[in-house]
Amino acid sequence: MTTSPDGEHDSHDIVAPGPQSPRSELAVAALLVAAAVSAIAFIVVYSLEKFSTQHELLGITLAASFAFVAAALLLFGERVLPSEEVAEDYPEAAAPMEQEEVAKVMEESTSGITRKRLLVGAGGTAGGAIGLAALTPALSMGPWIDVAPLYRTPWRPGRRLVDDKGKPYKAEEIEQETFYTAFPEGSSDRNLGASLVVVRVDPAALRLPPERAGWAPEGILAFSKICPHAACTVAIYQKPTYGPTQPGPALVCPCHYSTFDPAKGGEVLFGPAGRPLPQLPLTVDAGREIRAGGNFSDAIGPSWWGIEMEEPH
Amino acid sequence: MIRRTVNFLDSRTGAVPFLRKSLRYIFPDHWSFLLGEIAMYAFIVLVATGVYLTLFFEPSLAETTYTGSYKPLQGLAMSEAYRSAVELSFDIPSGLLMRQTHHWASNIFVAAILMHLLRVFFTGAFRKPREITWVIGLLMLFATLLEGYLGYSMIDDLLSGIGLAIGYGVALSLPVVGANLTLGLWGGPFPGDPAFESRMYVAHVFLLPILIGTLMAGHLALVASRHHAQFKATKRATERKLVGMPAFPAQVPRSLALMFATVAVLFLLGGLVQINPIWQWGPFEVSQGTNGAQPDWYLGWLIGSLRLVPGFDVTIGDYTLIPNPFWGGALFPLVVMAVLGAWPWLERRFGGVRGFHNILDRPRDVPGRTAFGFAFFTWVALIFLAGSADRATVFFGLDYESQVVFFRGAVIVAPIVAFFVTRRICRELKRGEEIGVDKERAEEEAEEEAQEAEREKEPAPA
Numbered sequence: 001m002t003t004s005p006d007g008e009h010d011s012h013d014i015v016a017p018g019p020q021s022p023r024s025e026l027a028v029a030a031l032l033v034a035a036a037v038s039a040i041a042f043i044v045v046y047s048l049e050k051f052s053t054q055h056e057l058l059g060i061t062l063a064a065s066f067a068f069v070a071a072a073l074l075l076f077g078e079r080v081l082p083s084e085e086v087a088e089d090y091p092e093a094a095a096p097m098e099q100e101e102v103a104k105v106m107e108e109s110t111s112g113i114t115r116k117r118l119l120v121g122a123g124g125t126a127g128g129a130i131g132l133a134a135l136t137p138a139l140s141m142g143p144w145i146d147v148a149p150l151y152r153t154p155w156r157p158g159r160r161l162v163d164d165k166g167k168p169y170k171a172e173e174i175e176q177e178t179f180y181t182a183f184p185e186g187s188s189d190r191n192l193g194a195s196l197v198v199v200r201v202d203p204a205a206l207r208l209p210p211e212r213a214g215w216a217p218e219g220i221l222a223f224s225k226i227c228p229h230a231a232c233t234v235a236i237y238q239k240p241t242y243g244p245t246q247p248g249p250a251l252v253c254p255c256h257y258s259t260f261d262p263a264k265g266g267e268v269l270f271g272p273a274g275r276p277l278p279q280l281p282l283t284v285d286a287g288r289e290i291r292a293g294g295n296f297s298d299a300i301g302p303s304w305w306g307i308e309m310e311e312p313h
Numbered sequence: 314m315i316r317r318t319v320n321f322l323d324s325r326t327g328a329v330p331f332l333r334k335s336l337r338y339i340f341p342d343h344w345s346f347l348l349g350e351i352a353m354y355a356f357i358v359l360v361a362t363g364v365y366l367t368l369f370f371e372p373s374l375a376e377t378t379y380t381g382s383y384k385p386l387q388g389l390a391m392s393e394a395y396r397s398a399v400e401l402s403f404d405i406p407s408g409l410l411m412r413q414t415h416h417w418a419s420n421i422f423v424a425a426i427l428m429h430l431l432r433v434f435f436t437g438a439f440r441k442p443r444e445i446t447w448v449i450g451l452l453m454l455f456a457t458l459l460e461g462y463l464g465y466s467m468i469d470d471l472l473s474g475i476g477l478a479i480g481y482g483v484a485l486s487l488p489v490v491g492a493n494l495t496l497g498l499w500g501g502p503f504p505g506d507p508a509f510e511s512r513m514y515v516a517h518v519f520l521l522p523i524l525i526g527t528l529m530a531g532h533l534a535l536v537a538s539r540h541h542a543q544f545k546a547t548k549r550a551t552e553r554k555l556v557g558m559p560a561f562p563a564q565v566p567r568s569l570a571l572m573f574a575t576v577a578v579l580f581l582l583g584g585l586v587q588i589n590p591i592w593q594w595g596p597f598e599v600s601q602g603t604n605g606a607q608p609d610w611y612l613g614w615l616i617g618s619l620r621l622v623p624g625f626d627v628t629i630g631d632y633t634l635i636p637n638p639f640w641g642g643a644l645f646p647l648v649v650m651a652v653l654g655a656w657p658w659l660e661r662r663f664g665g666v667r668g669f670h671n672i673l674d675r676p677r678d679v680p681g682r683t684a685f686g687f688a689f690f691t692w693v694a695l696i697f698l699a700g701s702a703d704r705a706t707v708f709f710g711l712d713y714e715s716q717v718v719f720f721r722g723a724v725i726v727a728p729i730v731a732f733f734v735t736r737r738i739c740r741e742l743k744r745g746e747e748i749g750v751d752k753e754r755a756e757e758e759a760e761e762e763a764q765e766a767e768r769e770k771e772p773a774p775a
Contacts, residue, residue, distance in 0.1 A: 015562060049406055058410045059584010063577045070573035077566030084563065087549055087556045088339050090540055090671050093442065141512075142500040144493050149502050164600075181600055192503050195600030225600055230482030230619065230638045231503055232475055233601060255479060256620040257703065257713060270714055272619060274626030274637040301502070302482035303626050303636030304492040 016084045024079035028072045035068035151299050153193030153312045155280060159292045160185040161196065161222065171284045174200045174220050177249065179237040181225060184292070193300045193312065195225040196280060197234050197251060198290075199262050207264045215281040215293065221262050222280040222292075224300040227253035229273040231302045234260070251277060265297070274303055278312070340564045341543035341550070341557035345432045347571060352425035353529065354575040355418045360522065362415040369405055371397040372467060372514035374507040383592050391596035394469040394510060399592050414583025419461045421579060423611040426454050434656070434686050436673040438542045440666070444657040446535040451654050453528045455646070456521055461609055463517040465589060467510065472589070474597030476608055478503060479619070483642030488635050504599055544673050552671045607704075614693055617700030618645040621721055649693060680739035688732035695724045 042061035051057050077083065113119065143149060160168045161182040169182055182196040203219040215221075225233050232255035250269055251260045258271035266277030278300050281293030296312045323329035340346070373393040379386045381396070383403045401408040430450065433439055439447035462480070466473040481503045484495040500506025543550050543557065550556040558564045582588075589609075595601075608616065618641030627635035660682060661667060676683040699720040706713045 018562075046407060054406075055409050056584050058407055059414075059580050059582075062410070063579075063581035063584060066573045066577035066580065070570045070577060073566045073570035073573060077563065077570065081562040081566060083558065085342075085556060086337070086339060086559050087554055088337075090553055090555055091538070093669055138497070141508075142497040142506065144497040147492050147496065149496065150492060152502070183600070190504060190599055192599060229624075230642070231478035231485075232482075233478075233599075235601070254703075255475065256616070257717070258624065268624045270717075271624055272622045272637050272641070273624045302485045302638065303633050304485040304495070305489060305633050305636075306492060307633050307636075308628060308631045 016082050018082035019079060021079050024075055028076045028080060031068050031072035031075065035065045035072065038062075038065035038068060041065075147304075147306055150301065150304065150306070151310050151312050152191075153295060153300060154184045154187040154191055155193065155292045155295050155312075156184075157292060157294050161198065161282075161290045161292070168289045169198065170288045171218060171220060171290055172288060174198055174290070176200045176202070177237075179251070182222065182290075192226050192231070193224065193296070195233070196222045197225045197237075198222045199237060199249075199251070201249075201263050205263050209265055212265055212279065212281070212297065215265075215279060217282055217284045220282055220284070220290065222282050222290075223251065223260070223262065223266050223277040224280070224296060226301055227255065227258055227273060228275040228277060228298075228300070228302060229253065229256055229258045229271070232256070234277065275307070336559065336561045338537065338560045339540065339555050339557040340560065341541050341555065342546070343544055345436075346541065348425055348429040348432055350568060350571055351575055352422055352429060353533075354572045355422035355425060355579065356525070356529065357572070358418040358576055358579050359415060359422060360526075362411045362418065363518065363522070365411045366401065366415060367518055369397060369401045369408060370394070370467075372510050374469065374510045386592060386595070389596060392469045392510075394467060395591070395596050398468045398470070402592060410580070410583050412583075413586075413588050414579050416465075416588045417582040417586070418579050419464060420588075420609060420611070421575075421582075423454075423457055423461065426450075426457060427611075430454065430653075431686075431690070434653075435676045435683060436542075436544075437670060437679060437682065438673055439657045440660070440670040441657070442539050442669055443535070443542065446532055446539075447657055448654055449528050449532045449535070451650060453525055453532065455650055456525050456528065458611060460517060460521040460525065461611060463513050463521070465609065467513045467517060468591055469510070469597050470591045471594040471597050471601060472591075472608070474504070474599070474601075476612075479638075479642070481505075483619075483638045486636035486639040487643060488639065491636070491639075504597075540671075542671050542673050544675075550672070552669065555671070613700040614697040615642055615646060615700075617696040617698065617720075618642070620702070621696060621699050621717060621724065623721070645696070652689065677739040677742040680736045680743075683739050684732045684736035687735040688728040691731040692724060692728040695720060695727055699724070 038061050042058060042065065045051065045054065045057045045061055110116070162168050162185045163180070163182065166185070168185065169180065174180060176199075178199075180198040182198050183194050187194055199221055201216075201219045201221065203216075206216055206219060208215060223234070225235075227234050232253050234251050234253045236252035236254055237249055238252055249262075251262055251266075252258070253271070253273075256272050258273035259269040260273070260277040261267045261269050266279050268274075268276055275298065278296040278298040280296050283291050283293045285291055299307050299310065299312045301307075319329060322332070371393045375393045376390055377393050377396050379389050379391055379396050379399065381387070381400050381404050383399060386399060398412075401412055403409070433447065433450070462476065466477050466480070481495060481499065484498065485491045487494060496502070498505075498512070499509050500512075540555055541557070543555060545551075547556055558567075607613075619638060620641070622637060622640045624637065626633050626637050664679075664681065674682075676686075699717070702711075702713060702716040702720065705711045705716060
């Protein structure tokens with residue numbers, strides 16, 4: 001093989017002669033046959049569909065066929081085909097002549113225009129307006145402007161709390177040291193404002209804000225189950241794990257571990273939540289059934305720009 | 314035969330000069346240059362298995378009752394989406410293999426991109442003339458993260474519901490426009506309009522794959538246009554001269570072998586190693602959560618950042634300017650992307666290094682960049698680790714709150730320490746080398762002198 005100093009090969013001999021290895025050629029052929037056998041094995045396993053490890057066998061046979069081809073190619077490249085190091089100049093960094101030409105074409109074609117700024121302005125206006133027009137149909141996707149749905153909850157004074165089967169909760173059923181999930185009677189539970197966590201604490205331990213006096217009859221408290229941090233569901237009711245800041249069992253969201261104190265009306269004890277867990281006022285009626293005494297203390301769900309602006313309704 | 318084919322092609326397409334160039338395109342030889350290729354091959358597997366999955370998956374939230382062969386879910390009300398995904402896993406022959414291989418491929422895809430990114434960063438391969446290639450690569454990475462998130466969110470099992478709830482919370486938290494954007498995208502408050510499922514679906518199987526494929530094409534076209542950067546492996550390799558293996562005969566079989574090997578590993582994983590057992594999560598209900606469900610690993614850094622931020626909303630009167638999830642869920646990834654994206658220009662501006670670079674750095678040769686890179690990586694990795702603090706609580710009994718307090722401090726202190734330690738190590742390594750080179754040179758000189766002295770002693774041959 002001849003290589004000139006700049007890496008260009010002699011025209012009669014572009015590629016250096018290969019290593020000449022009939023045994024390697026045989027091995028490559030054997031590997032390819034093995035690949036074919038594996039592929040056929042895959043077809044057979046798929047068609048018979050009767051192995052207890054059907055899924056695993058499918059994976060193994062298919063993977064094996066690809067692996068054999070990989071091995072064959074590797075051997076083919078290393079032992080059968082010639083393999084040589086070559087060198088070449090990097091491409092020119094830039095083409096100054098063409099750059100100049102492009103610039104000239106642009107300059108010369110537009111040099112006769114007298115009202116350049118007017119045209120650029122008009123063009124920009126047309127482009128912007130057409131862009132807006134093209135985006136307008138996207139408004140059909142959702143409310144975009146009307147944010148009122150974000151304040152809506154299905155809770156009304158007197159509405160009964162029911163379990164996931166629709167059975168109303170009675171005050172006696174609510175025990176301490178555990179939590180219950182409740183829904184508004186006769187409402188879709190797909191609504192973010194529907195689900196509640198209900199807990200009972202010792203009435204003596206209650207430290208509710210004064211304006212919420214009477215919201216927790218007999219120490220039974222209800223909160224939105226949706227974490228005000230990032231809309232996960234508050235699904236842990238745990239014993240204090242962090243003595244200094246956590247006085248009693250706390251409601252915890254398992255996504256980012258925002259931790260709320262039910263006895264203090266859902267105050268944040270720990271974690272990233274920027275607002276307390278919204279509390280729902282409760283009453284216990286003559287039949288001992290638990291009913292909503294009104295709507296939540298605050299809008300439910302994660303924070304957004306208007307979350308503090310209106311009461312939930 | 315070969316000549317006739319070439320002639321046929323050339324006379325009808327005129328493509329042979331291009332083909333000649335492609336065949337002799339030079340690949341510099343280093344194992345780390347293959348990471349990007351692995352990502353590309355994983356993408357091919359994703360497209361192939363993904364198309365297969367679309368033949369069976371029904372992206373609809375219409376309610377139905379499960380009657381398939383998986384007993385624990387029989388008789389349960391669920392969406393068509395979840396039902397068809399479970400059916401795909403149990404009752405469609407080879408469906409589970411394709412679904413698991415698809416999921417594994419997405420994990421390997423992101424991992425390969427990240428490794429490739431680290432290689433390119435620490436060797437300075439992003440420098441002029443390859444800055445645009447770098448930026449396109451970053452865009453591809455972030456498009457891929459969104460793509461993966463939508464992929465497991467469409468299934469409408471409990472895990473995807475929780476992931477979507479968090480996405481909804483983060484979207485709402487965007488200052489000023491968050492609520493409007495979110496209501497528009499979701500079609501209403503969470504869980505949104507049933508059409509949201511179709512919106513995710515078209516994004517996952519059409520918009521984002523096309524975006525990623527287009528970016529990939531641009532990425533590769535730019536690589537080919539400027540040619541590969543290379544290490545100074547031999548004396549012949551210089552800033553102006555590229556040394557390596559030609560595409561054919563040397564590189565093509567190797568690269569194809571890597572492709573087949575990648576496919577083999579992915580199918581083996583898909584066949585033998587369980588991933589996202591969707592039938593265990595159950596259908597999504599707004600009112601339910603699970604403890605211990607984890608997202609795919611590549612979203613762990615965002616879980617960590619959402620968890621570490623102390624609890625506060627920034628408010629002006631009744632107006633909530635910055636809801637809490639914005640910091641961890643939106644600003645943090647944006648900062649990471651912006652810093653990485655701007656890095657080539659930051660280094661030009663403040664590192665004072667200009668001009669073209671075809672020869673790659675070894676990390677120790679540029680202590681400043683390497684130290685910054687490692688500090689930045691430490692920062693992100695610690696936040697990632699903080700995302701698994703609850704697992705440490707479950708498995709090792711470590712107190713969760715104390716861990717969070719520790720991480721809040723560590724993410725500030727550790728990167729600073731990492732910076733100075735790394736810079737020191739780089740400098741020491743270099744100094745050690747210089748001493749070694751000096752020593753070698755001195756020894757050579759001493760030897761030469763000794764030889765000369767010897768020669769002088771010997772009488773010159775007559």
